[in-house]
Amino acid sequence: MHPSVRNDIDQPRNPNYKKDIVYVTRHNKWVLNSIGVWPVVLNGVGQFLPKIAIGLYNLVLFFVVMHCVLHVVFEQKDPVMVLKILGLICFSIISMMKYWALTARKSKIEYCIEQLYADWKQVEFQRDRELMLKYGKIGRKLTMYSAVFMYSGGLSYVTIKQYAIGSYVDEFNRTIKMLVYPTYNALYDVQKSREIMYFLQCMCEYVSDSVTAGACGLAALFVTHVCGQIDIVMSRIDDLIDGKFSEEDSTLKVRLVEIVQHHIRTLKFSAMIETVLQEVCFLEFFGSTFVICLLEYYCIVDWEQNDKIGLTTYSLLLISLTFNMFLLCYIGDLLIEKSTNVGISCCMIDWYRLPAKTVQDLILIIAMSNNPAKISAGRIVDLSLTSFASVLKTSFAYLNFIRKTVT
Template structure:
């Protein structure tokens, strides 16, 4: 039976599961619905809406990305301005690649969401529900923090920086109004009204959608990792109850309790592997792209400081903080998953295992061996995301910044 069909046949044991699921996934659902990635349960005409959102999002992303590239390669001659626009092009290209990765993994994302819903339905004990809600709140808060920092940086760029640049006068005494993204003039004259106003609004929406992609990727990682952490807390609770069986059903033997622990542990290992498959390309683009854009933002801050452009320094500093904090959230999520998954083996050693039958103790040894390889989030199966990785990102960004600075000074 297909997993999606099987999930619908399971009878819920948690009477509050609907409210719990809404509480945990509400903000992530809003974000992914805006770009057509959230798995929809609508039938008929409603099922077409996500496809329309995906087509429109791809069109907007690709159109403005191509326009920026054409402007930099064919129209802009100043190398310093080319470098300044390069950060914007790199940022939008990374968002586009991550959006394509999410689109390709949409079926697996749906399966992960269904697994989360199933686990919430099957919660029986209130203490287990409390553990899941504790980590569900952490994942929910991480999505909010990511959105606040990203959209604050976006608002600074859309409003304050554009005000600082203001309009310019060219050699022919024509007023050039500033756009968020440079437009190649060979196709359309974006300076004429109402084309300029329409283009500016569409570019603002495009910028907001890019932030929705970044926030949605981080939210998926936060939801999956914190859900796994909640399940691990339930396993640890069951391990602590393995010897005495105070919270187990009557006539439930030690071997039966151990079997339930192994089944749950195996299930979350498979779920973790599925989530890593969904996120590995996204993490790779995030890791490489954010490192490069951070170093460019550092360079922009230095050059604007030298030119005494205080509003430019403020804007790029806010963008730099938002990008750095977003990378920190990714690394915090990965480190939380690594630390929590290794705690299962520690809990096996801390219980009164000497009171268990010999065969049951041998089963604990297998659980300890499995927990010695922690669950991780990898960037393309090349680099594992953790707080130590965050330090490496900062070191790499400063190294790239020094290279660009020395190259331009020569």
């Protein structure tokens, strides 16, 4: 555990901290534990389970993706089918890279979670706990929505789409039962181990969906926690003059020091969040633009071919990916807005009642809020609702290009 965090949580001030922590982290813990990313404290052989899970899931992802790539390169000739498989390959490869990014950042994720635990343990006033719970509920709901959308889209693909694919008779009069993830039959006879291959493909889909839902849930958990901390800072600023929610004998100088320390701590936590999520957001931002474009194309093709099952499946996948991209951009926009509001709070109090030195100190807080905390996609694009609109515009532009090229 990081030393600064350990010192903060030696003596919890919030008697309800265990219940609060479980409430806000439960769904993230379920999703990320299943893929070995959530930090857990296990003894004996159990401490190797997350590493074993990560290694196993990476092997499954690589094995399934390799089959799809070889099938496209050596067997598939239909350009429309090549495009459909290409979207599947892109989504799987992007998910695998996001998995690597989350695994590489696991130590920093652990630090952020410990910091979150420390903040919940050190809540001293009921007003502050209510502010944190307000945003904790938002983060919890966003995580649930992300998981529901991703798992429903993935489940429909490996069940409904698998049922609709059916089978065909090859040139040797053999009945070939197809799979949702195409396979390369030159390596070995997939039909003899079709059930095992289908199980591996379901596992691949589950891991891909869990990585996407887990990354969005982690962003929602951390950012909404930061928003709660910023609201506490703003309540302290409102309380600066009269000290209604501080210790009775606290002085103006002491209250200002507490505000600055809390604000700086929150900004450092925000900077750590951006470091943890920048690779994942980069892959999600640019990868989703291309995959959403392909899914839009699949929906148009299946609409023209009157393929209702295919249209339903791809529509669910399109909604899932679009919603998760929207969720990340909404979270980024919320963080920018909240960070900026700290400076606005400094301007809205009765600052004319403060000593000149204190007013000068408030100007420094305003200056810090002019450079708000952000979540960026690889430090290239700041995630906001404006960038979400750019994703949709770009995907439609790519869609027009693909339709003109293929037809």
